[in-house]
Amino acid sequence: MKRLIIATRNAHKTDEIRAMLGDLFDEVTDLNAFPEIPSPVEDGVSFAANARIKSESASEALGGAMVMSDDSGLEVDALGGAPGVFSARYAGEGASDADNRAKLLAALAKSGARGKARAGRFRCVLSIAKDGAEIAAFDGAVEGILANEEKGGGGFGYDPLFIPEGHCETFGQLPAEVKNGLSHRARALAQARVHLEQVSAVA
Numbered sequence: 186m187k188r189l190i191i192a193t194r195n196a197h198k199t200d201e202i203r204a205m206l207g208d209l210f211d212e213v214t215d216l217n218a219f220p221e222i223p224s225p226v227e228d229g230v231s232f233a234a235n236a237r238i239k240s241e242s243a244s245e246a247l248g249g250a251m252v253m254s255d256d257s258g259l260e261v262d263a264l265g266g267a268p269g270v271f272s273a274r275y276a277g278e279g280a281s282d283a284d285n286r287a288k289l290l291a292a293l294a295k296s297g298a299r300g301k302a303r304a305g306r307f308r309c310v311l312s313i314a315k316d317g318a319e320i321a322a323f324d325g326a327v328e329g330i331l332a333n334e335e336k337g338g339g340g341f342g343y344d345p346l347f348i349p350e351g352h353c354e355t356f357g358q359l360p361a362e363v364k365n366g367l368s369h370r371a372r373a374l375a376q377a378r379v380h381l382e383q384v385s386a387v388a
Protein backbone atom coordinates (compact mmCIF):
# COMPACT_ATOMS: atom_id res chain seq x y z
CA MET A 186 0.00 0.00 0.00
CA LYS A 187 1.31 3.45 -0.92
CA ARG A 188 1.04 5.65 2.14
CA LEU A 189 2.09 9.26 2.72
CA ILE A 190 2.15 10.69 6.24
CA ILE A 191 1.79 14.45 6.55
CA ALA A 192 3.84 15.68 9.52
CA THR A 193 1.12 17.99 10.80
CA ARG A 194 -1.61 18.03 13.40
CA ASN A 195 -3.55 20.61 11.38
CA ALA A 196 -6.23 18.44 9.73
CA HIS A 197 -7.17 21.29 7.35
CA LYS A 198 -3.73 21.08 5.74
CA THR A 199 -4.05 17.31 5.42
CA ASP A 200 -7.52 17.60 3.84
CA GLU A 201 -6.25 20.07 1.23
CA ILE A 202 -3.15 18.00 0.42
CA ARG A 203 -5.21 14.81 0.20
CA ALA A 204 -7.68 16.48 -2.18
CA MET A 205 -4.88 17.88 -4.35
CA LEU A 206 -2.94 14.58 -4.53
CA GLY A 207 -5.98 12.70 -5.80
CA ASP A 208 -5.27 8.98 -6.00
CA LEU A 209 -1.46 9.19 -6.11
CA PHE A 210 -1.38 7.47 -2.69
CA ASP A 211 -3.71 4.79 -1.31
CA GLU A 212 -3.68 6.61 2.02
CA VAL A 213 -2.78 10.13 3.10
CA THR A 214 -2.81 10.47 6.88
CA ASP A 215 -1.25 12.79 9.46
CA LEU A 216 0.15 12.91 12.98
CA ASN A 217 -3.32 12.91 14.53
CA ALA A 218 -3.10 9.15 13.87
CA PHE A 219 0.10 9.01 15.95
CA PRO A 220 -0.63 10.85 19.22
CA GLU A 221 2.49 9.35 20.85
CA ILE A 222 4.83 11.28 18.51
CA PRO A 223 5.88 14.55 20.17
CA SER A 224 5.58 17.86 18.28
CA PRO A 225 9.05 19.39 17.78
CA VAL A 226 9.88 22.96 18.79
CA GLU A 227 9.53 25.07 15.63
CA ASP A 228 12.36 27.48 16.34
CA GLY A 229 13.58 27.94 12.76
CA VAL A 230 13.84 31.47 11.36
CA SER A 231 12.27 30.53 8.02
CA PHE A 232 9.39 28.43 6.70
CA ALA A 233 11.99 26.12 5.10
CA ALA A 234 13.81 25.59 8.41
CA ASN A 235 10.60 24.81 10.29
CA ALA A 236 9.34 22.51 7.53
CA ARG A 237 12.61 20.58 7.76
CA ILE A 238 12.42 20.36 11.57
CA LYS A 239 8.91 18.88 11.28
CA SER A 240 9.61 16.39 8.46
CA GLU A 241 12.87 15.12 9.93
CA SER A 242 11.58 14.66 13.47
CA ALA A 243 8.40 12.89 12.36
CA SER A 244 10.18 10.65 9.85
CA GLU A 245 12.74 9.67 12.46
CA ALA A 246 9.93 8.60 14.80
CA LEU A 247 8.05 6.85 11.99
CA GLY A 248 11.04 4.83 10.71
CA GLY A 249 10.87 4.00 6.99
CA ALA A 250 7.64 5.87 6.21
CA MET A 251 7.47 8.56 3.50
CA VAL A 252 6.77 11.81 5.33
CA MET A 253 5.95 15.31 4.09
CA SER A 254 5.61 18.36 6.32
CA ASP A 255 4.00 21.73 5.58
CA ASP A 256 5.19 24.97 7.12
CA SER A 257 3.18 27.93 6.01
CA GLY A 258 2.02 31.39 6.95
CA LEU A 259 1.01 34.87 5.94
CA GLU A 260 3.31 37.83 5.25
CA VAL A 261 1.79 41.32 5.26
CA ASP A 262 3.88 44.11 3.69
CA ALA A 263 2.41 46.93 5.82
CA LEU A 264 3.42 44.96 8.92
CA GLY A 265 7.02 44.38 7.82
CA GLY A 266 6.28 40.78 6.81
CA ALA A 267 4.46 39.82 10.04
CA PRO A 268 3.07 37.46 11.13
CA GLY A 269 5.39 35.34 8.90
CA VAL A 270 6.87 32.33 10.67
CA PHE A 271 4.88 33.35 13.77
CA SER A 272 1.53 33.02 11.94
CA ALA A 273 0.25 30.15 14.11
CA ARG A 274 1.12 31.93 17.38
CA TYR A 275 0.64 35.57 16.29
CA ALA A 276 -1.79 36.26 19.15
CA GLY A 277 0.27 34.16 21.58
CA GLU A 278 1.08 30.50 22.31
CA GLY A 279 -2.05 28.40 21.85
CA ALA A 280 -3.92 31.22 20.10
CA SER A 281 -6.98 30.24 18.06
CA ASP A 282 -7.37 31.11 14.37
CA ALA A 283 -10.01 33.68 15.41
CA ASP A 284 -7.59 35.29 17.91
CA ASN A 285 -4.92 35.53 15.21
CA ARG A 286 -7.32 37.07 12.69
CA ALA A 287 -8.53 39.60 15.26
CA LYS A 288 -4.95 40.61 16.06
CA LEU A 289 -4.13 40.95 12.35
CA LEU A 290 -7.17 43.16 11.68
CA ALA A 291 -6.26 45.35 14.66
CA ALA A 292 -2.62 45.66 13.53
CA LEU A 293 -3.70 46.58 9.99
CA ALA A 294 -6.18 49.16 11.27
CA LYS A 295 -3.44 50.67 13.44
CA SER A 296 -1.05 50.79 10.46
CA GLY A 297 -3.58 52.85 8.48
CA ALA A 298 -2.91 50.74 5.36
CA ARG A 299 -5.79 50.83 2.85
CA GLY A 300 -6.50 49.24 -0.52
CA LYS A 301 -3.40 48.03 -2.34
CA ALA A 302 -1.26 48.99 0.66
CA ARG A 303 -2.82 45.94 2.37
CA ALA A 304 -0.83 43.60 0.10
CA GLY A 305 0.49 40.30 1.37
CA ARG A 306 1.08 36.68 0.50
CA PHE A 307 0.66 33.20 1.81
CA ARG A 308 3.81 31.10 1.72
CA CYS A 309 4.20 27.34 2.04
CA VAL A 310 7.23 25.05 2.19
CA LEU A 311 6.70 21.30 1.81
CA SER A 312 9.57 19.15 3.07
CA ILE A 313 9.82 15.46 2.17
CA ALA A 314 11.84 13.21 4.47
CA LYS A 315 12.54 9.58 5.19
CA ASP A 316 14.38 7.96 8.12
CA GLY A 317 15.05 11.32 9.77
CA ALA A 318 16.65 13.06 6.77
CA GLU A 319 15.15 15.61 4.40
CA ILE A 320 15.17 14.43 0.78
CA ALA A 321 13.72 17.50 -0.93
CA ALA A 322 11.78 20.70 -0.24
CA PHE A 323 9.51 22.83 -2.40
CA ASP A 324 7.98 26.26 -1.88
CA GLY A 325 4.98 28.12 -3.16
CA ALA A 326 3.36 31.53 -2.67
CA VAL A 327 0.17 33.32 -3.61
CA GLU A 328 -0.08 37.13 -3.64
CA GLY A 329 -3.17 38.95 -2.47
CA ILE A 330 -4.81 41.72 -0.44
CA LEU A 331 -5.95 41.64 3.19
CA ALA A 332 -9.67 42.40 3.51
CA ASN A 333 -11.04 45.02 5.95
CA GLU A 334 -13.20 42.45 7.72
CA GLU A 335 -13.70 38.69 7.85
CA LYS A 336 -15.66 37.29 4.94
CA GLY A 337 -16.74 33.68 4.40
CA GLY A 338 -16.66 30.59 6.55
CA GLY A 339 -14.70 28.24 4.30
CA GLY A 340 -11.07 27.19 4.61
CA PHE A 341 -9.19 27.80 7.86
CA GLY A 342 -6.74 30.14 9.56
CA TYR A 343 -6.44 33.50 7.84
CA ASP A 344 -8.58 32.46 4.83
CA PRO A 345 -11.55 34.78 5.65
CA LEU A 346 -9.15 37.76 5.42
CA PHE A 347 -7.19 36.91 2.27
CA ILE A 348 -8.32 37.95 -1.22
CA PRO A 349 -6.04 36.19 -3.75
CA GLU A 350 -4.78 38.10 -6.79
CA GLY A 351 -7.28 37.95 -9.66
CA HIS A 352 -10.31 37.47 -7.37
CA CYS A 353 -12.74 39.72 -5.48
CA GLU A 354 -13.60 37.22 -2.74
CA THR A 355 -11.59 35.81 0.15
CA PHE A 356 -10.33 32.23 0.36
CA GLY A 357 -13.08 31.86 2.99
CA GLN A 358 -15.70 32.68 0.34
CA LEU A 359 -14.21 30.97 -2.71
CA PRO A 360 -14.95 27.27 -3.31
CA ALA A 361 -12.28 24.87 -2.01
CA GLU A 362 -11.49 23.83 -5.60
CA VAL A 363 -10.58 27.43 -6.46
CA LYS A 364 -8.29 27.75 -3.42
CA ASN A 365 -6.73 24.37 -4.16
CA GLY A 366 -6.05 25.45 -7.75
CA LEU A 367 -3.97 28.52 -6.90
CA SER A 368 -2.92 28.51 -3.25
CA HIS A 369 0.60 28.64 -1.86
CA ARG A 370 0.11 24.98 -0.87
CA ALA A 371 -1.09 24.03 -4.37
CA ARG A 372 1.93 25.70 -5.96
CA ALA A 373 4.40 23.98 -3.65
CA LEU A 374 2.60 20.66 -4.11
CA ALA A 375 2.68 20.93 -7.92
CA GLN A 376 6.47 20.71 -7.65
CA ALA A 377 6.52 18.16 -4.83
CA ARG A 378 4.15 15.97 -6.82
CA VAL A 379 6.79 15.21 -9.46
CA HIS A 380 9.07 13.94 -6.71
CA LEU A 381 6.29 12.05 -4.94
CA GLU A 382 5.28 10.34 -8.20
CA GLN A 383 8.81 8.95 -8.58
CA VAL A 384 8.93 7.85 -4.96
CA SER A 385 5.48 6.23 -5.00
CA ALA A 386 6.28 4.41 -8.25
CA VAL A 387 9.10 2.51 -6.56
CA ALA A 388 7.34 2.05 -3.19
Ligand code: ITT
Pocket residue numbers: 192193194195198227255256257258259272273274282285307340341342343344356368370
Ligand atom coordinates in the same frame (compact mmCIF):
# COMPACT_ATOMS: atom_id res chain seq x y z
P1 ITT B 1 1.52 22.06 12.08
O1 ITT B 1 2.72 22.81 12.59
O2 ITT B 1 1.12 20.89 12.95
O3 ITT B 1 1.65 21.69 10.64
P2 ITT B 1 0.16 24.63 12.24
O4 ITT B 1 -1.24 25.03 11.89
O5 ITT B 1 0.69 25.09 13.57
O6 ITT B 1 0.22 23.04 12.14
P3 ITT B 1 2.21 26.20 10.92
O7 ITT B 1 3.15 26.21 12.08
O8 ITT B 1 2.77 25.98 9.55
O9 ITT B 1 1.10 25.08 11.08
O10 ITT B 1 1.38 27.55 10.96
C1 ITT B 1 0.64 27.94 9.84
C2 ITT B 1 -0.13 29.21 10.19
O11 ITT B 1 -0.50 29.86 8.97
C3 ITT B 1 -1.43 28.93 10.92
O12 ITT B 1 -1.80 30.05 11.70
C4 ITT B 1 -2.41 28.73 9.78
O13 ITT B 1 -3.73 29.01 10.17
C5 ITT B 1 -1.89 29.73 8.75
N1 ITT B 1 -2.11 29.19 7.40
C6 ITT B 1 -1.29 28.34 6.71
N2 ITT B 1 -1.84 27.99 5.55
C7 ITT B 1 -3.03 28.62 5.49
C8 ITT B 1 -4.08 28.62 4.56
O14 ITT B 1 -4.03 27.87 3.46
N3 ITT B 1 -5.15 29.36 4.82
C9 ITT B 1 -5.23 30.10 5.93
N4 ITT B 1 -4.30 30.14 6.90
C10 ITT B 1 -3.20 29.40 6.67
